[in-house]
Amino acid sequence: MEQLEDFLRNNKPVVKDDPTFLLKTRQRMEAVEGIKAEVDRQRSHGCKALIVALIVGLAVGSAATAIAYLYPVDANSVGEGLLDSVRAFLTTWKQYLIYIVAVLAITLGLVLTRSSKNPIRL
């Protein structure tokens, strides 16, 4: 067994001297760095779009809820115009609008908290 151990210690695999090894590794690292940067950029774009959509949704939802509560209409006595139909719809479904606005606000809060931990490059 000692002979075997000596054989192994005396016959370590010999690595070919390759001066381009580190250069090739560096090139691969740079390529990966480029891909990482692109993925980060796309993630950042997606996150920004999501934040904008949530803010717009929250603003529109809040405005709709405010209108529904401040200016309620009788759903049975409104005219047939588009604005009247919208107001009647908001008045009928106003309690659900609050839930939607609350969900949007919570989602926006979570997204902003996450993006403050992993800052988005704006």
Added chain:
Amino acid sequence: MTEERFISQVREQQEPLRRFLLALCNGDDALADDLAQDALVRAYVASGSFLGLSKFSTWLFRIAYNCYIDYCRKNKPEKTGVEEAQTLPAQETSDASFRYQQLYQALEKLPEKEKAAIALFYFEELSIKEISAILNIPQGTIKYHLSTGRQHLKQHLQTWNS
């Protein structure tokens, strides 16, 4: 870890790392270098998660071993370095290359963990504790793999010599 610091660490570790993979790949140096580069790129990407709880070399060897295992899972060996070595022209065959041919052929027959344990213990001269950290198995199991690996190697080398 900055890119420059990472490269300087890699410069020190590249030879042992490539030698370890060369042993695992049964002397196929093109494959070993390809896996080494793959491991270094993976290590670079994950370098932010290196907390310094173990030695940089231990961490790097572990990534390299995982790369090798991934490669083995994806590719069933068809033509190995040993088979290529056997096709060397007669004038290129020397005593040294004959010994390496024997060694690689014997290593090829070992199970992956035994081969890795033998390579790390005898070629890289690492401690059982470090090998245990690299292969992610208990120290007692490493001793067992070394013992059975030695027995298997001895059998294979004796068969070759007879």
